[in-house]
Amino acid sequence: MKKIYLLLALALVQFYAFAQTGSIRGTVTVKGKPLEFATAALKGTQYGTTTNEQGVFEIKNIKYGTYQLIISAIGYRNITKSVTVSEAKFFQELTLQGEELENSLAEVVVTGTMKEVSKLESAVPVEIYTPVFFKRNPVPNLFESLQNINGIRPQLNCNVCNTGDIHINGLEGPYTMIMIDGMPIVSGLSTVYGLSGIPSALIERVEVVKGPASTLYGSEAVGGLINVITKKPSSAPLVSADVMGTSWSEFNTDLGVKYKVGEKAQSLFGLNYFNFQRPIDKNGDGFTDITLQNRISLFNKISFDRKDNRVFSIGGRYVYENRWGGQMQWTPKDRGSNEVYAESIYTKRWEVIGAYQLPIREKITFQFSANGHNQDSYYGTTPFAAQQYIGFGQFTWDKKIAEKHDLLVGTALRYTYYDDSTPATSLDNVNAPSKVVLPGIFAQDEISLSANHKLLLGLRYDYNSIHGSILTPRLNYKWTSADKKNVLRASFGNGYRVANVFTEDHAALTGARKVEFTEELKPERSWNGNLNYVRKFFLSNGSFVGLDATAFYTFFNNRIIPDYLTDPNKIIYSNLAGNAVSKGISLNIDFSLANGLKVMTGATAMDVFQREDDGAGNLVKMTQLLTEKFTGVWSVSYSFQQIGLSVDYTGNLYGPMKLPVLGPLDPRPEYSPWWSIQNIQLTKKFNNGLEIYGGVKNLLNFTPTKDAIARAFDPFDKGVTFDDNGQVVPTPNNPYALTFDPSYVYAPNQGIRAFAGVRYNLFK
Template sequence: MRKMYVLLAFLLAQISVLAQTGSIRGTVTVKGKPLEFGTAALKGTQYGTTTDEKGIFEIKNVKYGTYQLVISAIGYRNITKSVTISEAKFFQELTLQTEELENSLAEVVVTGTMKEVSKLDSPVPVEIYTPVFFKRNPVPNLFESLQNINGIRPQLNCNVCNTGDIHINGLEGPYTMIMIDGMPIVSGLSTVYGLSGIPSALIERVEIVKGPASTLYGSEAVGGLINVITKKPSSAPLVSADVMATSWAEFNTDLGIKYKLGEKAQALFGLNYFNFQRPTDKNGDGFTDITLQNRISLFNKFSFERKDNRLFTIGGRYVQENRWGGQTQWTPKYRGSNEIYAESIYTKRWEVIGAYQLPIKEKITFQFSANGHNQDSYYGNIPYNAQQYIGFGQFTWDKKAGERHDLLIGTALRYTFYDDNTPATAVDTKNAPSKIILPGIFAQDEIKLNVNNKLLLGLRYDYNSIHGNILTPRLNYKWTSTDKKNVMRLSFGNGYRVANVFTEDHAALTGARKVVFTEELKPERSWNGNLNYVRKFFLSNGSFVSLDGTAFYTFFNNRIIPDYLTDPNKIIYSNLNGNAVSRGISLNVDFSLTNGLKLMAGATAMNVFQREDDGSGKLVKMTQLLTEKFTGVWSVSYAFQRIGLSIDYTGNLYGPMKLPVLGPLDPRPTYSPWWSLQNIQLTKKFNSGLEIYGGVKNLLNFTPTKDAIARAFDPFDKQVTFDAAGQVVATPNNPYALTFDPSYVYAPNQGIRMFAGVRYNLFK
């Protein structure tokens, strides 16, 4: 009997304990959609579960008490909420909403595989940068906005007209393809100037792939590609505006307006206007430190509603720019003369892009683009007039084949017309415009091996009307851990490029050197391997940490490298009799803390060089000009959420790079120094959608040396003596045997300056 009482007392005690527990049940959504397979846990306890496909979770048998409920998922902002389980509240029913993190793995990307997939699922490593990132250091054009992305460097190619291109992992600008909404818009002639004038108010995000992408995108996607994704009219603000000015008298305006055309068509109009008209020479060399510019860009995108949500968009852009740089006393009346030196460029450009999904059961889409570029230029007294027209059309068939195979099959046709007044388009002294027809077919198969492993195989065949058959394969492998916190990607592929040096190398146009071709140039080929590893950490306090590391190696055949050093009066072009290599490692770190502090930092160490036959069969290793061995970037942000104030500190750091000196007597350093551009900004947000921001750019007031332009006082070489072979002779007034040359450039000449601006977004 005694044992019975003891057993009864024990059971009653257990019932009492169970009676002092409750349950927490909730639904988690993101943008109205359920958050699948997220983690719901009570901080500091063993209680936890996951959300189902409807975003629902339930934590049972929770002892009475007060807890911190933490909802977390890879790529989404953590939610922390205090919950109490008591006799009066033994059951908690919650509805919670989270949002995607910047650069999150959950974001949809299209650039790596030419189809919409989440960043986590993409077998190709794709980096995403949203307007939030670019607003931390506001600039008037896309070219400058990329300066705080690890492994990417906007390179100025001329101290006078400030033209430039984008380097990816040390590879020069012509190896980078620039696209708008997946269409090859900025290429060839327009690479130099086309990176300006894209209204930032219309940019949804920028996707970047490092490494060859010729299997999908063809020529020029050798070193990587940058895809500017514009906003959909349906998700854009009704009105958006961003107006900024600097203490150097630069003025920039971005405007976006959404409107309707009937019941089934929406449109988004954008305008960018940039103006700088104050000749400034703070380094005292007699030349403008930065070019004077007057540029307007108009953009309009239409989106049409169709049955079964089929795609139909079409957009257009027009850019007109007048820029000049040179001796500060120059005026337009001296254009083309040999009295006062300047480089004056008038540019007019139009673009059309679109996509139309065919009205059939299969998912077949026709994408198209066309652009025309007209350039009227004078480099001193040397004219350069050029026209380029490109037409592009492409069909893609997106097809699922069973549960494991995801196919993409496509065919493309590209036509390029190029004409100028240089030897590039002259045959036997007669004008012969370049006309290239480039048809191609491609296929890729994304194979799901199992839950954790995925393989991507791709192959492309192109027929170039000048160079013949070109075949480009690719292979990508991705492994994802079961908890999705670890991702490893291995990429291997081939790229090719057909070069036109007059459209890509500004130094060929300055008139300071004679251009020489020693042979008929062949297409460049590259083989690239990348190993990428991503690790996500979710800390117990709701903070988020991400590590992203990559090792890369690119090997070139037939590389075209301009030779500035053999003869200081010439630029000699030929295919490299040897090979070239770009290799290195990069690391990105991303902290997002619950107290409002965000830190993004990255560093890349690389070695870019070429090995050339010295004539005896021995390969001699040479460092590539204007390529740093180390670069670092950072962005530190802190938000005072109660008062709507945030502070951003951004910067970059570059290691020494080899510079194009003018012969053995040139006294200027062969290598640049370590240098850094740093900026700070304060932003005040108001509930009405208004933002006011301001700060300081180039805090350290760094500028290159005063003698970056050789013999700036004699731009037409009137006081230079040449021998019978055309070589410069050292004289008392030219002891270092130099000629006028603006190509010794590694950093912008613009020093410290203040800036201020206003943004406004109006939604319905």
């Protein structure tokens, strides 16, 4: 009987406890759309859950009391609301409007499949970076802003003029396609000079695809692509401004203005102006540490309102830049002389891009772009003049067939005209500009095998007017777990590239080396396999942890590799008699804690090499120049929301890379040291849209050694002795048999500096 009484007592206690609990139910939306996988948690308790596909959450069996309800999702501002669960409020129904901070979960991507799709559903892994990410380390151009993205490294190619390109997973700049709004606007000449001057006030986001994308985008998308997507005028601020200066006397201005054009069109105008006119020589080698620049970029984009929200937009950009680097005493009157060395570059560039959806029932869109690039340069006494014109147009048909097939079919035509003053565009000493016509057709089918399995098949055929037919297939597979917290993507594809010597290596035009071709260059071909795994952890206290791991392997045939080592006075171009490989693993880890701390960190370990025939039929492995085996990046941010103050600590770490030394007597190390660039920033936000920020860049004051420029004191090789074969002869004045050469470069020469700026955004 006692046992029965005890059981009854326990039942009464449980009933009483249950009777003293209630529930909270709510819906979370952003811009009117449900926010999936947001975390709803009661601060300081174990009560918590996540929102479903409709943005709905429900927390049950909550003890009576007053709590702080926290709604959080990576990429969005936290929502905090006081809620009371009591007998009078046994059940609460809430509707919460989230404030978007930066896209990460509910975002739409277009680069991987050339159509809008949520990042979660994309069969192609696409990384997204918004202005919030770039503001953590503000810089005056897109080239520098990519330095804190895992697996991407802006590589300087010259110590004097500071031009460079973008490496993805160890592959040089010519393997990276840069696009604006999906158009291949940045290529050839502008791969070196066109990455500057894109106004940051107009950037909506930057999408990155690592691995070949030639099936959709054709030549140059071999190592990966970077798509700069500009803002739609409808969602842009009425006025935006960002003005920044540094203790090195650098000055950068970004402006954006939205205005109407008639009743059915909105326009967005942007301006970027960068000025640096103070010669600085901290390392004492007699040369400017960084180039002096005067650059202005104008951008305007117009979007038209059309029936059924059909797309029609057109945009244009103009860039002018005057830059020079060289001996400190240089003036413009010394341009091209043999008395004072400098590299002086005038650049004029225009671009037009647009998209128009046909007024028919089917979703057929015409996209087009055109650009012209004119360059007038002197590298010491060596002139370099070049013109490049590219016209591009393509039709795409986006068609959903039944429930399982999502088809995209397209046809494209690209025309490239290129002419310069080097042997690259001459034939028997007669000028012969390069003219390439590249028509192509492509198709892809995204097949939904089931709710959790998706397969993407793609195939492209191009006909290059010089190199003939080129076929590029690809296959992608995606598996998603039932709770959508685990995603596995596997991809296999082919890429190709047709060489443009100017983009192969800027050192070809420094005036220190001659260009030599041993054969007619053939298109490069690559085969790539990627395996990507994403795991999301939603913690009950409102925190989030995300893991993103990738293994990659790329195999090249006919790879074009410039040879610096055979002759220190030449760069010799030829197709590799062998093969080349880029392989490695990368890992990204993101933390978004309920207390406001956000951490983004990543690391990539890779091995990039070529196997070359030694003439005896043996393949000899050689490490690729200027390519690190390890790179790491991080971004740590914390917000003091009560006072509107945030702190950002960003940085990167690079392992040793093989450097282009000038022969066996060169005393400079063959490998670079481990090095790191780290920055810290404070930002104060006000309620009226005003922000004030400032901090310190390159906290460790790391710079390369001052002997990075070989024989900087003799840039015209007046004290160098050559033999009858053009080889350098060691002499008492030149015991190491060196010539002037600025290509021994792996890190920027700019040391520690303070910066400060102000931002302002005015919305209607």
